[in-house]
Amino acid sequence: MYALKLAHQPKYWILAIAASLFAIHLGLTWKTGDLKTLSISVIFWGAIVSQIWDRKDTYNLESNLFSSVLGTVILTLALVKTSQIAEGGPFLQALPLIFAVGLGLIASGIKGLQQYWQEFLAFFILALPGERFLSGILEGLMTLISGQQLTHITAQFATLVLKIVGFNVSLDDVFIILPNSTVKVYEGCSGASSIDFLMRLGFLFVIMFPTQRIAKFITPLLAILVGFFVNGVRVFIMAYLANTGDDKAFDYWHVGDGSQIFGAIAVLLFGGACYLLIKKEDFDSSDI
Secondary structure, three states: OOHHHOOOOOOHHHHHHHHHHHHHHHHHHHHHOOHHHHHHHHHHHHHHHHHHOOOOOOOOOOHHHHHHHHHHHHHHHHHHHHOOOOOOOOEEEEEEEEHHHHHHHHHHHHHHHHHHHHHHHHHHHHHOOOOHHHHHHHHHHHHHHHOOOOHHHHHHHHHEEEEOOOOOEEOOOOOEEEEEEEEEEEEEHOOOOHHHHHHHHHHHHHHHOOHHHHHHHHHHHHHHHHHHHHHHHHHHHHHHHHHHHHHHHHHHHHHHHHHHHHHHHHHHHHHHHHHHHHHHHHHHHOOO
């Protein structure tokens, strides 16, 4: 009887459809083998679904025939397109946003879409194409201001750390010159992908959690600093291992499973910083 009552409540139908779309998107992302995109998709979906569940009783679920038909057409076309996906790309990244718009039209009509602005904005951040969209903007600004690319700054940071720990090291452009080896910091080692990942998480945090203006400003900066610092340490370790001649250890930390550890460390550090910001907000609120 209880299940029958739930079946007659539109919000539970909407949630069921949303869960199905969530599963479809993650399934398609899993098939591409791109673990980084899969992980950030899980985080975004998890945060958004959690917020929708918390606010499920506050949404205005009143649509009309035109909006429902339009939403159904959007979802149908998107689902048909998914059958043609063989690998990741811009469409797969934008798919959650397309799903959200279609489902929002079915649930609340065109006029009711504004109540989902946070969810739409979060999915828009996720939909930004590639792994370096946000960091690409950052790199452009850095080059414009300092005349240096992120790769050069990363090489300079790693060289500085090597000097601090006592190595006889010099830098020539993006080449770190050590006594027993010379390491080139390629563009793929600049940390741009890691910074982009954390910046997306930072914007998700700002969108989903009520924070003061200073926290909204600090969070993206923290994402940049944490991503840069962790990657800089990674390049330092790579240069050290190259100098020791330990090719097996170098390959493990460079392209093997060890390379994923740095990404996990960056996410944990950034997540911890965001948690402290939330706790500070709660503490400040309790003092008022």
